[in-house]
Amino acid sequence: MNSKLILSALILSSLLFLGCGTGNQIGPEVDDSKIGVKELALSSDTFPQAVFANSQIQGTFTLKNNAGYDAENVQIKLLGLDRNYVELLSETESINILPGRSLFSKEGGEEIIAFRGTVKNLAKGADQNTQRYLVLVTYSSKVEFSPTVCVDSGLYLVGSGCNFKEIGAGGKKRPTPETFSGQGAPVAFNNLEIIPYTGTESEIELRMKVADRGRGQIKLLRLGRSALGSIPLQCEFHGKNVERPEGVIFNEKASSQEVDIVCSGKLESGVAYKTALFIELFYDYEFTENRNLEIRR
Amino acid sequence: MVISEEQRRSNEALKERLLRKRAFREAGPVERPLAQLAATERKIAEDSSKNNKFFSKLSKGFSRSRPYLGAAAKGGAKFGGGATKLIVKGGIAAGSAAGSAASAAHEKIRDSDPGFVLFIAGMLVFAFNEYIDNYSLALIIATFFMFYSALTVFEKEGIVFVTLFFIWYVGLGGRYDIAFIRYYAFPLALAGMLVHGLVKKFRHTGTVAEGAIGELKGGAIPILLFIMDLGLIDLLLNYFKIPAAIINITFLKFVPWWGLLGIFTTRKDTTLITVLRVLAILYIISLIFVGVAPSAYGELKESVGTGPEELFQARLDAQKGIKPENPLTSYGTCLITGRLAELDVCVSEEQKKSLAKSACKNMGITSGAELDQCLKDELAKMERGGAKGTTDLSRKEFLTAEFMPVKDSFPRMVFNEPRKIYPATLLVKNPLQQQLGVEVNCKFTRGSVEIQGEVNINGEKKNRQVSSRKNDPLNILCQPSADLNGRYTFEIEAVLMDIVTTTTLTRALVKTQLDKERWEGEIKSTALAGFDSGLSRSADEFARLNYGFGNFPDDPIIIADRPVVLSASVEDLGKGQLKRIKSYTFSSFLEKGIAPASADDQNCLQRGEIVIPQKVRNYHLTECFLELTPEYKSFSLPFIVETFEAQLVYDYSLTQKVLGIQVEITLGK
Numbered sequence: 001m002n003s004k005l006i007l008s009a010l011i012l013s014s015l016l017f018l019g020c021g022t023g024n025q026i027g028p029e030v031d032d033s034k035i036g037v038k039e040l041a042l043s044s045d046t047f048p049q050a051v052f053a054n055s056q057i058q059g060t061f062t063l064k065n066n067a068g069y070d071a072e073n074v075q076i077k078l079l080g081l082d083r084n085y086v087e088l089l090s091e092t093e094s095i096n097i098l099p100g101r102s103l104f105s106k107e108g109g110e111e112i113i114a115f116r117g118t119v120k121n122l123a124k125g126a127d128q129n130t131q132r133y134l135v136l137v138t139y140s141s142k143v144e145f146s147p148t149v150c151v152d153s154g155l156y157l158v159g160s161g162c163n164f165k166e167i168g169a170g171g172k173k174r175p176t177p178e179t180f181s182g183q184g185a186p187v188a189f190n191n192l193e194i195i196p197y198t199g200t201e202s203e204i205e206l207r208m209k210v211a212d213r214g215r216g217q218i219k220l221l222r223l224g225r226s227a228l229g230s231i232p233l234q235c236e237f238h239g240k241n242v243e244r245p246e247g248v249i250f251n252e253k254a255s256s257q258e259v260d261i262v263c264s265g266k267l268e269s270g271v272a273y274k275t276a277l278f279i280e281l282f283y284d285y286e287f288t289e290n291r292n293l294e295i296r297r
Numbered sequence: 298m299v300i301s302e303e304q305r306r307s308n309e310a311l312k313e314r315l316l317r318k319r320a321f322r323e324a325g326p327v328e329r330p331l332a333q334l335a336a337t338e339r340k341i342a343e344d345s346s347k348n349n350k351f352f353s354k355l356s357k358g359f360s361r362s363r364p365y366l367g368a369a370a371k372g373g374a375k376f377g378g379g380a381t382k383l384i385v386k387g388g389i390a391a392g393s394a395a396g397s398a399a400s401a402a403h404e405k406i407r408d409s410d411p412g413f414v415l416f417i418a419g420m421l422v423f424a425f426n427e428y429i430d431n432y433s434l435a436l437i438i439a440t441f442f443m444f445y446s447a448l449t450v451f452e453k454e455g456i457v458f459v460t461l462f463f464i465w466y467v468g469l470g471g472r473y474d475i476a477f478i479r480y481y482a483f484p485l486a487l488a489g490m491l492v493h494g495l496v497k498k499f500r501h502t503g504t505v506a507e508g509a510i511g512e513l514k515g516g517a518i519p520i521l522l523f524i525m526d527l528g529l530i531d532l533l534l535n536y537f538k539i540p541a542a543i544i545n546i547t548f549l550k551f552v553p554w555w556g557l558l559g560i561f562t563t564r565k566d567t568t569l570i571t572v573l574r575v576l577a578i579l580y581i582i583s584l585i586f587v588g589v590a591p592s593a594y595g596e597l598k599e600s601v602g603t604g605p606e607e608l609f610q611a612r613l614d615a616q617k618g619i620k621p622e623n624p625l626t627s628y629g630t631c632l633i634t635g636r637l638a639e640l641d642v643c644v645s646e647e648q649k650k651s652l653a654k655s656a657c658k659n660m661g662i663t664s665g666a667e668l669d670q671c672l673k674d675e676l677a678k679m680e681r682g683g684a685k686g687t688t689d690l691s692r693k694e695f696l697t698a699e700f701m702p703v704k705d706s707f708p709r710m711v712f713n714e715p716r717k718i719y720p721a722t723l724l725v726k727n728p729l730q731q732q733l734g735v736e737v738n739c740k741f742t743r744g745s746v747e748i749q750g751e752v753n754i755n756g757e758k759k760n761r762q763v764s765s766r767k768n769d770p771l772n773i774l775c776q777p778s779a780d781l782n783g784r785y786t787f788e789i790e791a792v793l794m795d796i797v798t799t800t801t802l803t804r805a806l807v808k809t810q811l812d813k814e815r816w817e818g819e820i821k822s823t824a825l826a827g828f829d830s831g832l833s834r835s836a837d838e839f840a841r842l843n844y845g846f847g848n849f850p851d852d853p854i855i856i857a858d859r860p861v862v863l864s865a866s867v868e869d870l871g872k873g874q875l876k877r878i879k880s881y882t883f884s885s886f887l888e889k890g891i892a893p894a895s896a897d898d899q900n901c902l903q904r905g906e907i908v909i910p911q912k913v914r915n916y917h918l919t920e921c922f923l924e925l926t927p928e929y930k931s932f933s934l935p936f937i938v939e940t941f942e943a944q945l946v947y948d949y950s951l952t953q954k955v956l957g958i959q960v961e962i963t964l965g966k
Contacts, residue, residue: 077934080824082803084885084940091934123942124729124799125692125836132823136935251811290823 033068033101033108034144034184039214040065040074040098042137042289050294051119057086057293058116061135063098065108068184071098071139076113079288080133085295088117098139101184122297131293137216138286142224143185145192145279147178151204151228152196152272177207186214187221187283190258202267206233206277212257216287221248221259224280228265235263235279411449415442416559416573423553442555443523447515450562455516458489462520489516522554552581583628622651649676684850684864686800686833686843694728695836698793699872700953711960715780719750721789721953723771730765734794737761739775741785741958748785750775781960792876792950793839800835800842803940806855806929813856816936824938825853833943839871842881842945843915846923857930860894863901865918865943873951878907881918885941891929894922 040063047059065071074095078088099109122129177193193207206228212218223246226233236245239259243249248259263279422438440463447459490509497508560573627647628640636643653675657663662671701722711717719739727733737760739750752760753774762771775789805820807813825831831853835841844865847855855861863883869875883902886892893901901921909916929937 079934079936080805080820080938082824082938082940084801084942123689123692123801123940125694126689127693128691132826134819134823251815288819 033103033106035068035182036184037182037186037188037213038066038068038101038184039186039216039285040067040071040137040139040287042076042135042287044135044289044291047115047291049292050296053085053119053122053295053297055119056116057088057119058114060112060114062110062112063095063137064110065098065100067100067108067141067186068102069100069141069143070109071100071141072096074098074111074137074139077136077138078115078133079136081131081293082129085120085122085129086117086131086293087120088115090115100141119295122295127297129295131295133291133293134288135291136286136288138219138284140282140284141185142280142282143183143187143189145180145183145189145208145277145281147180147192147277148274149192149194149206149228149277150272150274151194151267177209182213185283186212186216186285187218187281188213189261189279189281192277202269204228204265204267206263208261208263208279210259210261210281214285214287216285218248218250218257219284219286220250222246222282223261224282226263226279228263228277229268229275231265231268233263233265233279235261238262410564411445412559412561412563413565413570414559415446415450416556416563418442419553419555419557419559423556439523443519446522446555446558447519450558451515451519454493454511454514455489455519457492458486458512458516459519461486461489462516486513486516489513518558522558525554557581622648627651684833684843684845684866686835686841686868687829688837689801689834692834692836695838696725696727696729696731696733696793696796696798697838698723698725698791698951700724700789700791700951703953703955707955709955709958711781711958713962715782715960715962716777717781717960718753718774718776719787719955719958721773721775723773723791723951725764725769725771725793726767727765727769728767730767731797732763732765732795734761734763735771736792736794737771737773737789738792739773739787739789741777741781741787743783743785748777748779748781750777750789780962781958782962783960785958785960787955787958788952790950790952792948794948795879796839796947796949798835798838798841798945798947800833800844800943800945801940802833802844802846802943803830803938804846804853804855805936805938806857806932807936808857808931810856812935813854817854820854820936820938837870839873839949840867840869840875840945840947842866842918842943843868844883844943846941854936857925861923861925862920863923864920867916867918867945867947869912869914869916871949871951873949874912875909875916875947876950877909877948878916878918879946879948880905881943881945883941883943885943886923889928890926891923894924898922 042061042063044059044061047061048057051057061076063074063076074097075092076094077092079091081088081091093113093115095111095113097109098111099105101108177191179191180189182188188211190209190211190213195205195207196203210221221237223235223237226235237248237259238245238261239248241248241250241257241259250257261279261281268275419442422442443459443463447453447456490512491505493512494505494508497503497511498505503511557577560570560577563570627644630647631640631643634643650672653672656675657668657671662668701724703721708717708719721739723735723737725733725735735754737752737754739752741748741750751758753776754760754762755772771791773789773791775787803825805816805825807816821830831845831851833842833844842865844863845851846863847853847861848859850862850864863886865881865883867875867878867881881904886902893899898919898921901919901923904919907916907918
């Protein structure tokens, strides 16, 4: 009896162990496309680096979307090629949508863009000319910020999950803002701070810092939908570049682009509870890469 | 370098000891000490008497030690003059005469203070330096000072060296090539040192080494100052093209070298002399620190020889060129006018004014309302800053032409052939195969006499040739049209005609100021990378069209919605002279429809002939506002980059001079 019992326990344990051990294969796939800083990648393997004067030039650039969101109105421009030496049929090529990475497209979208043109003659007596030019890529996309947060309308509380403790009790201080590593785009929500209003009605304020963490720069930021659970939030931008609360245009080239978003809303309950925060941010973005083209006689 | 009274006494004592020693040796065995002593004293007295007689014969009782050197010096100087006369005659005699005059002057004033005399004379000459534009006079003065300082200040220490140098430098035309220095200059210096050393040894006034080193020291300084006085600095800059930055021109050009030598070697030891010495040091220091734009100087001229005449010519060229006044004069003006609070600004303004004045003088405008207007225009030009350009190093193939250096076989000395044919070779490399005309003329000059030559090019009696061959050496023969007799300068001029030099200028255009702010960094790190990327560029040819085009002519990024100005000038870069601008055309502007904004400026983009009578380094051509076409005002890209071309068509003159061609017709002929 005892031995049968022990054997049954072993078989059951083994089954349970095996079942847990192969969880990745049989469970739902994890979507990591909206984690970290990810953006478009440019390669120019087939675009020539050296051409002869008085000849045709043609080559391609490849754009791949590694971000977790679709890129729209993608434009690729060749800037700084001297018109006296290189005349392109078109200096700008466009792609309507370049899909981002997702559960259904783990690699993200990829497009090949071709440029064609004519290389003219060099100046008299010159044997070569080096053109240093830029490939400018511009596109529109978005980033979604959707962490699960614990909210409470009471006193400043600290703690992990929803296990709050009163500030001051046991030497506890107001928590530092929670940091985030990125949401699968070059524009990232860097941190979040939740500030409950004390007293009166159950209101809450959420403060976030959004920054450019990609290799290019943000041209424009625009707020989309924002909600805390099922309750809409009122959000606006704050910062030195902000002229309108609903959108920010970055004209100057800054070494770091960062802006604050402040959202406020009413809570569903006066008791602390866990809920989903959702903020959608649209942006126009651009980046450049340097290239050389040597024209030989 | 001055031997002090104490040192002189010490030398006298040494000499006496040596004489006593020798007399003792000659007196025989020590049998009668008193008699020997008496004989010794007698011997000393005799030797002393002999020396005095010998010296008084030669230098009329020169009271110092080593009287033989005085004689040698005098003889050397005279020999220098005599030898020179034998070899070269003419203007060279002036130098020799100066040498003799220096020697005579030395005798007369040997008991006075030669340093102080040199100081006074040197300062006087320096004060009137600007007006000395006669070669013979300048040579006489420089020679006088050289011999005078060698004889008196350096007490004949370097007289052999100086004399040998003078014979070579003036008599043989002075050559600077390395081969000459290796084979002649060093042996000359060594010979001088050896002679002096041996004389010292045999006269028992010192060792061979002392004599040799004294010769070098006492000779090198007068020689160096002589060369400087005749304009070596200009020669270094212009003939040898030593970068001006290496030589502090202000320091060297505005220093009264002979006067300074005098003040630092005078025997006088008064407070005034001390003050003057301090002032001299302060003057030099101030010149070093004040500085003047070296570009103010720079007349380039080609010559095969670099003798004293060329040195002097270089000095004259520099004087004729546009140059500012002595910066200390500017300081003085500012102090007098009481602009102490803004001294830097004032000095800079005064320097500019003097530059403008010099430029106007150079154009022949010296007074009246015309001068006022000229000064105003020149100052305005300086404020605007002329268009600048640079050499396009990517353009490896371009036109070059130069006369081959004169060979050793060139007939410098001709006997009984008054119409001898003289050769020259012009090497022309024309890789772009331009249709190039060459006109050759030659002449023989002697003072104001000028005899034209008949030219033969590549075996044909003609003086013009048109060719588009890649390599086209012109073997030129020149025969005088009249008989030559005497010493001449052979001058051959080749005018290269219809040279086309293309200049390019790259500009980036943005639509607005915001775009400029956004993209300036990228533009300047890619399309317009490099510190001189905003300058117009041309091949390293004889002359080039410099131009700037933009909101400011020098700014390579143009904001298309703002006024655009064009400024252009011509820069003469070669060793010869830009004779004539046949035309200039801003072809890219014309092709693309970019036109002058005002109807009054229709000649701005294209113009015909401009004659340039003398060598001018930078010649301002034009300045006007341009109207951009819509293509350059609205474009879809954040910025565009384009290179514009312009052409300069011109004639350029190259000259070769051979000095000292000696034609002698013997009586029997």
